[in-house]
Amino acid sequence: MSKIGKILPVALKTLFTKPSTEAYPYVKKLVEDDFRGKLEFNCDVCIGCNICTRVCPAKAITIEKVEGEEKKFKAIVHLDRCIYCAQCVDSCPKKALKTTQAFELAGFETGNMTVEV
Amino acid sequence: MGKVVVPVGPQHPALKEPEGFSLTLEGEKVVSATVRLGYNHRGIEKACEERTYTQNIYLIERICGICSHTHSTCFIQCVEELAGVEITSRAAYIRTLVGELERIHSHLLWLGVAGHEIGFDTLFMYSWRDRELVMDLLAMLTGNRVNYGINTIGGVRRDVSSEQIKDILKTVDKLEERTKYYIEVLTQETTIVQRLAGVGRLSKEDAIRLGAAGPTARAAGVKRDTRKDDPYAAYGEVPFEVITDQNSDVLGRGIVRVKELMESYKIIRYVLERLPEGELTVKVPKKIPAGEAISRYEAPRGEDVHYVKSNGTEMPERVKVRAPTLANLSSISHMLEGGYLADVPIIIAAIDPCFSCTDRMITVTDREKDSxxxxxxxxxxxxxxxxxxxxxxxxxxxxxxxxxxx
Structure with a gap:
């Protein structure tokens, strides 16, 4: 049994409903709480074991010693390489790394994509 | 009438990915068709040999943007078999849940693409709008809309909470209602039925002979589904039916896909009702014992096969991926023959192709030296x-x- 215009009633009804699309970037889309976005680093608990560097599939994170200070480390993240899998967060034995909801991380120059978090 | 050879692709407005088709035409009819692959080789298998098993999960997951859970689960099943571990039943149920949600989003995406290819953009807009519901569910469960990263060697990385279960069930009800409507549209709407019926025929015998997989085979009446034939994750315990159709044309492939959506909702409800308690992961050593393993997984497009060879170190010695599109490619040229030129885009789209998953290497042919x-x-x-x-x-x-x- 075939009908002409089976989809027509729905199409007409949809004319009077709100658009399904969102006006991004004017209206910001909220991401989930445990969204895997830009990394956050807690330098107070990091012990510099470098497990995060070893597990990273994209060679995106390195841990460096802070000059002139004992047992103090900083994390350098290549935002252009990071694939946001958050394996480093899972593997960190001291929970020094965590993901945030920041996702608008595009830039215009490759040189600017390496940041200290 | 003279024969004309028309090259379609590798770059062509009707194709979404680079692949080459050489069509020999007699008037409007396609007499013969050859497929040429190899324009989108990314060297993932080779790259796997230089990364650890944990790193490879994320690399393998990126073989395909749509069936990413398929590839990572299939790879991990190989590794777990080599390591000799068995995941907890809660982890298996969560893998099944994400796998079915992935199937829903992939099939709804296909429905939209098929609508677009036949010029029925209303269907395209509506099915993609409804697909957002399941994309939001995946984002809620795993943190991302695509490349979920839910799998880890020995289990899953994230748990499902009781509030999430309520949200999923609510959305699944909504999706089920929409899917019932799409089944009606696909089987009753005259423009669709007349456009798709009889297009791209593939008989049962040909489907078996050419090794078709997934909905392409099931639409030809071949009852072939890895979830039933070789159950993995929790599919051995979950009751569901393998949908087949006797139409053996593009319409049949569409009907099989939308009806499979209904089975997916059934599976999700069953999984959520009976989600067993337990740990999410079991411990797996970093060094995987030497050996080789093969694993199969029913991707939304068909059967996906992974092979992993381990040499006892932290990195695999060889990884081989057979994506479902490769299994369906040999039937494409058969389906194109005897059809019309205007039907070519929808026949190709009907196997739900994913060419970049399929490409493996680049061969250079020297015509002068014939080498x-x-x-x-x-x-x-x-x-x-x-x-x-x-x-x-x-x-x-x-x-x-x-x-x-x-």
């Missing part, structure tokens, strides 16, 4: 530097910046 050679990574790199040099761009001077080979 064939393969390009490896270093040769490809040298070739690209020379290619740009001829056009006035010298990359060899800055190649030291990328010493890590990236």
């Amino acid at each position: 064939k050679s393969m390009l490896d990574w270093n040769k490809l790199r040298a070739y690209s530097i020379d290619w740009h040099k001829e056009r006035g761009l010298d990359f060899s001077a800055i190649s030291h910046l990328r010493e890590d080979g990236r």
Whole structure:
């Protein structure tokens, strides 16, 4: 049994409903709480074991010693390489790394994509 | 009437990915068709050999943007078999849940693409609008809309909470209602039925002979589904039916896909009702014992096969992926023959192709010497530097910046 215009009633009804699309970037889309976005680093608990560097599939994170200070480390993240899998967060034995909801991380120059978090 | 050979692709407005088709036409009819692959080779299998098993999960997951859970689960099943571990039943249920949600989003995506290919963009807009519901569910469960990263060797990374279960069930009800409507549209709407019926025929015998997989085979009446034939994750315990159709044309492939959505909702409800308590992961050593393993997974497009060979270190010695599109490709040229030129885009779209998942290597044929050679990574790199040099761009001077080979 075939009908002409089976989809027509729905199409007409949809004319009077709100658009399904969102006006991004004017209206910001909220991401989930445990969204895997830009990394956050807690330098107070990091012990510099470098497990995060070893597990990273994209060679995106390195841990460096802070000059002139004992047992103090900083994390350098290549935002252009990071694939946001958050394996480093899972593997960190001291929970020094965590993901945030920041996702608008595009830039215009490759040189600017390496940041200290 | 003279024969005309029309090349379609590798870059063509009707195709979403680079692949080449050479169609011999007699008037409007396609007499013969040949498929040429290899325009989108990414070297993932080789790259796997230089990464640890944990790193490979994320690399393998990126073989395909749509069936990413398929590839990571299939790979991990191999690794778990080699390591001799059995995941907890809660982890298996969560894998099944994400796998079915992935199937729903993939089939709804296909429905939209099929609508678009036949010029029925209303259907395209509506099915993609409804697909957002399941994309939001995946984002809620795993943190991301695509490349979920839910799998880890020995289990899953994230748990499902009781509030999430309520949200999923609510959305699944909504989706089920919409899917019932799509089944009506697909089987009753005259424009669709008349456009798709009889297009791209593939008989049951041909489907078996050409090794078709997934909905392409099931639409030809072949009851072939890895979830039933070789159950993995929790499919052995979950009751569901394998949908087949006797139409053996593009319409049948569409009907099989939308009806499979209904089975997916059934599976999700069953899984959520009976989600067993337990740990999410079991411990797996970093070094995987030497050996080889093969695993199968029913992707939304058909059967996906992974092979992993381990040499006892942290990195695999060989990884081989057979994506479902490759299994369906040989039936494509058969389906195209005897059809019309205007039907070519929808026949190709009806196997739900994913060509970049399928491409494995680049073979260069020298017509004068009649010899064939393969390009490896270093040769490809040298070739690209020379290619740009001829056009006035010298990359060899800055190649030291990328010493890590990236």
